[in-house]
Amino acid sequence: MTWHQDGRLHYALGIEDTFVPQTRPGERALDEYELTEHYARVHEDLGLAAGVGAELLRWGIPWYRISPELGRWDWDWLDRAIARFSEVGVRPVIDLLHYGTPLWLDGEFAHPDFPARFAEYAVAVAERYADTVTDYTPVNEPMIHAEFCGELAYWPPYLSGEAGVVRMVAALADGFARAQHGIAEVLGERAVFVHVESTTRLAGDLEGEHRERVELLRERRYVVEDLVTGRVRDGHPLLGHLQSQGMSDALLERLASTPVRPDVMGVNYYPQHSTRLFRDGEHFRGGFVDPAPTRNDGVEGLVDVLTTYEDRYGAPVALTETCVEGGVQERIAWMDASVAAIEELRAAGRQVVAYTWWPLFDMYEWTYRHASGPRAESRLPMGLYDLVESPDGLERRRNPVADAFARHAGRR
Template identity: 45%
Template sequence: MTETPWYLDGRLHYGVGIEDTFIPQEAVGHRKLDEYELTQHYARWESDLELVAESGAEFLRWGVPWYLVEPRPGEFDWSWTDQVVSKMRALGLRCVVDLMHYGTPLWLENAFLNSSYPERVASYARAVAERYGEVWTDYTPLNEPFVNAEWTGQNALWPPYLHGQDGFVRIMMQLARGMVRTQQEISTVLPEATFVHVDAGFLYEGETSPLPRSLMELRRTLALDLITGRVDADHAILPYLTEHGVTASDLEWFRANAVTPDVIGVNYYPRFSNGRVEDGAFTPVRSDAWGLRRLVEMYSERYGLPMVITETSLVGTPAEKIEWLRDSAAELHALRAEGHPIGGFTWFPFFTLVDWLYRFDQKRPDEWFMEFGIVDLVRRADQGLERVPNEAFEVFQRLAAEGRGQ
């Protein structure tokens, strides 16, 4: 008898995530951005995992630093990840593995634009699954493809530093090919693996410029439409793709190699996921559960697949975080009662992160601390970052316990 997947067992599972952006490439005015290094997770990983378990979380979104695990093409160093995986097993933590959270290894010339990127990332993903498949069964091939294509292909902020819509499309096509090949390769060695596709849930209000709102909304789901083979001659985004160099044979490849995620991961931040776009600048305009409901309804109607809220949190006081924990949980319970298959809720990030803008100046990491977490980072005299749970930690514990008792 086939076991019911965890995300379909009728419960709302509570999880957390540790911010895992890795942009190791340096340039003039652009310093290395490694969130594990900046938050001292490499040194404190064991106590961090113990704190995750103490929170009551049943699962953890956690990423592999590809650039360190594969320091040279085809050569792997598992010395650190072996320890982490062993600890996760001992704690009984399910890991939803972030295989690609933005950055590529230093040796991959031109990063995502490299012609071998789709096969390189798939080969690395297969190696991870081969080594850890007995413990890690849940995989995200690539986190937030839309945001990735914006920062690397449209806004020239991360390698390979492309500009404009042509750059956005070129990078998105590479990312999507890599996602398909990653799922295919992992499935070869782990046929029962669960694939969690994670999308950034931006919502747009009013008219947008320079791109019209209708196109902005189509771009938001472009990666998922590509990998599932939905982009055909009748798709509304086809003229945009064709204008920027996508050929019929490109799209035929995706239709011939279509893959379907098991779960759609929806990322929603109440203070910056909804907004207006004017002259390319995004201005947040809402801060409530309306957007969370809207995204769940949209993805449910479009794809009809199980969902997990893979990221949500806010920068604010503990009282504000507690309010959002309760409001978002209540909204998810209401949506579940209406028939939407939502199997999980993830507070992400678990503790303080360093704002990505740290990469572009010389200020100390502390000056870029963003207090999203239910655990704060506090710099001590010895320069260590102490983990200090705030009041929202206990509320999360109670909600997680209620989830386990459903």
């Protein structure tokens, strides 16, 4: 029996692990491990996670760094990091893809070999660490990947429109499924797969010009998970749309006939950002209203996404990311309220198996990629530890949010 089957609520943390290494004029590389100095401080950082009572740590591999050239692997840093997990007694849940592809993969997710190359990488990792690592998230937030890379032209390969987003959906679903099948062949029944999706909630009652578009978006937010779990077949509301936008019948049939399913369905929920409010008369930019108003639905929104995903996919659910941006007391208040909501769900018989505060220490806004100032201007105060500039680099300074997390984790 593994952690998701033992009936307890497990407390987890995450270290922000977005990697978009490609550059072009006006856009610099975004590597959160580099920005937060995690590469140099991984030994210390994993100790911090253990020190506040985390049992699990969502933690990503920088694919572009361990695969600097096609066919060449550089395992040195990763070997030391994985060994440290065992030393501190924290169980890693490995993010294989948290947005970035290697620099040698021209066209990134649009490259025809992306699914096969991604699966090769996944299997290489699973084989190397088969004795110590069993828990994997093949693709973190695949719909954010698809929208940012395929619809909004915000990240490479800078596609736009519905055909672009469907092209990304097809590539990501194909790579996702191949990677999970490959890992399962290596690890067998020991493998634990935590699927993780962003949970964009689309609120508002529309009767006018955008109603059909919003209904499409409401269905589309599930589409990658629906594809990999074999749900997209005759009768699925998006089947015809995917076909009309270029997704091949052969891929649709392969995904439907050889599904991969989550042992745990993870949902990422940020009360300040996860609910978008659509109104008649607003102007659309790609899939979103411009500007995109949000509404803070607090624990009501959290309960909605946890129960919706549990019911839809028939698997235990985990809150795999949550926090609020703001002061220490605001963060503690949200932690207390969200933990209480999950305990109520569990008392009512819902299978919520993990609570994840994201991140362990502060992170840097994704807009850093398009900015020109120093990293300090992009810092987001979200963690249990503040990142403080010092002559020796970024000091990790514990704040009271860490005490609140330790208090909750100690009650398990």
